[in-house]
Amino acid sequence: MNLLRPGQDGYAEEAAGFQTAVPSSPAVVVAAESAEDVAAAVRYAAEHGLRVAVQATGHGLTAGTDGLLISTRRMTGVDVDAAARTARVEAGARWEAVIEAAGKHGLAPLSGSSPDVGVVGYTLSGGFGLMARRYGRAADHVRALDVVTADGELRRVEPGSDLFWALRGGRDGFGVVTAIEFDLMPVGxxxxxxxxxxxxxxxxxxxxxxxxxxxxxxxxxxxxxxxxxxxxxxxxxxxxxxxxxxxxxxxxxxxxxxxxxxxxxxxxxxxxxxxxxxxxxxxxxxxxxxxxxxxxxxxxxxxxxxxxxxxxxxxxxxxxxxxxxxxxxxxxxxxxxxxxxxxxxxxxxxxxxxxxxxxxxxxxxxxxxxxxxxxxxxxxxxxxxxxxxxxxxxxxxxxxVAESVFPAADLRRLRELKRRYDPGTASGPGDAHPGRGNGAEIVAIYSAGRSDR
Ligand SMILES: Cc1cc2nc3c(=O)[nH]c(=O)nc-3n(C[C@H](O)[C@H](O)[C@H](O)COP(=O)(O)OP(=O)(O)OC[C@H]3O[C@@H](n4cnc5c(N)ncnc54)[C@H](O)[C@@H]3O)c2cc1C
Incomplete structure (x- = not known):
């Protein structure tokens, strides 16, 4: 696991993103290269009482972090299954790479206006793309997700599970997605x-x-x-x-x-x-x-x-x-x-x-x-x-933001699931839980009492 601290070579580059107006000075940045690195980073954060944030490109940063930032930019694998019309991509892939790989087979993803945007952050946000009125949101076409939850476990999340519901549109707070599988469209x-x-x-x-x-x-x-x-x-x-x-x-x-x-x-x-x-x-x-x-x-x-x-x-x-x-x-x-x-x-x-x-x-x-x-x-x-x-x-x-972007019933369910999957979050602001051992706290916009981040 590649841990970077302020002042170390590579720290500033790894913490930097497309959005420069959101101050971000993580205590530790993990330059993840694999799902195992992500799991190790989440466990490290739990042991040291650090909140976890994740960044692929920094195109969607809404709030900075002072905890542990997992940078996924090295996890760029893209696999297209042309016969099944699906793609499996790692957490740091940008749309550009998927568009290119799918295009070789006369297929296209539900990408948006900018090919530089990260696939995972975009899709977990809902994903409003160039073919949205024909095919719907990108989140509507996800097949499966690999995600490291706050307890440091790597799980495969599929239709029918509550995490599958929450991640597709709820975006952050339930874990760090390490790979995502979704449909491609027959569009050349x-x-x-x-x-x-x-x-x-x-x-x-x-x-x-x-x-x-x-x-x-x-x-x-x-x-x-x-x-x-x-x-x-x-x-x-x-x-x-x-x-x-x-x-x-x-x-x-x-x-x-x-x-x-x-x-x-x-x-x-x-x-x-x-x-x-x-x-x-x-x-x-x-x-x-x-x-x-x-x-x-x-x-x-x-x-x-x-x-x-x-x-x-x-x-x-x-x-x-x-x-x-x-x-x-x-x-x-x-x-x-x-x-x-x-x-x-x-x-x-x-x-x-x-x-x-x-x-x-x-x-x-x-x-x-x-x-x-x-x-x-x-x-x-x-x-x-x-x-x-x-x-x-x-x-x-x-x-x-949470109250305006999520319908009230969805927000209630998101908060319930957050408490179930990330129990440390339920306590009050300012309590950093050093070494509490029951999992990391993954930063979410809807965590009760977290208006400071
Ligand atoms: C130039 C530009 C054009 C855009 N065009 C569109 C568009 O056409 N349609 C559209 O719907 N959106 C569009 N967006 C918005 C974009 O989809 C969101 O900002 C999205 O969150 C960016 O994801 P990212 O991974 O690139 O950014 P990041 O800043 O790296 O990530 C954004 C957030 O996503 C979450 N996240 C990222 N990676 C993971 C992960 N592995 N696991 C869990 N959570 C994760 C985190 O909460 C993170 O804070 C655009 C944004 C920009 C700047």
């Missing part, structure tokens, strides 16, 4: 890309996209992003200094050009990248940043997208807004609205859209960003139905 190609429109057309494009996406077939998954690009030389000329609206499209059909004709007719676009493409190029649709940075993000699922809401979105995040966030609206529905055969922790399946805001955290800190986001989401409150865990970034109030 898609029609995808984006249409980018200039500031003056943003209000018309918002309304046109709303009408168009409301009637979308399940084979279309689409979002609309509004981004204020800085007037800097490294920004591509067509969007430099402009506040644009970008319609992103992933469509599983032959008639993509016909489908998007109404959007192309709305206004002339600054950029049009729509084309048939191999799924292996699907990361180009949103072309998200690959450099680590500090950001804060939140979201709201909504029951509709009416004019008052579009006006509020325009006021707080459209052209002319002061310091606007990146704003993304995703069309939900389709397979996302149907309950899967093996239900995991829920999100609101009746919601029609999710509205997300994301801001870079500047010198004035996260509180400024949070205040700005709050104004936008307060305006959407009358139509808000919930919040999606994967799109909560850098939030430091875990209890509040």
């Amino acid at each position: 190609e898609l029609y995808g890309g984006s249409l980018t429109f200039d500031s003056a057309d943003v209000p018309a494009v918002l309304r046109a996209w709303r009408t168009w996406s409301a009637a979308a077939p399940d084979t279309l998954t689409t979002s609309l992003a509004m981004v204020q690009y800085p007037d800097l030389p490294m920004v591509p000329a067509p969007v430099r200094g402009r506040h644009i609206a970008q319609v992103r499209i992933a469509y599983l059909g032959e008639d993509g050009d016909d489908l998007v004709a109404p959007l192309r007719a709305t206004a002339s676009s600054l950029l049009d990248t729509l084309r048939p493409m191999p799924f292996t190029e699907s990361g180009s649709i949103a072309a998200e940043p690959r450099q680590p940075h500090g950001y804060h993000g939140t979201n709201a699922t909504v029951s509709q997208l009416n004019d008052a809401m579009l006006d509020a979105i325009g006021e707080h995040a459209g052209p002319g807004a002061a310091a606007p966030p990146v704003l993304i609206i995703d069309r939900l529905g389709g397979a996302l609205a149907r309950t899967p055969e093996t239900p995991g922790v829920g999100w609101d399946r009746s919601a029609e859209y999710v509205v997300r805001a994301l801001s870079v955290v500047g010198d004035d800190g996260v509180a400024t960003v949070r205040r700005k986001h709050t104004k936008l989401f307060d305006a959407l409150a009358p139509w808000t139905t919930g919040r999606l865990l994967p799109f909560v970034y850098g939030e430091h109030a875990p209890e509040e």
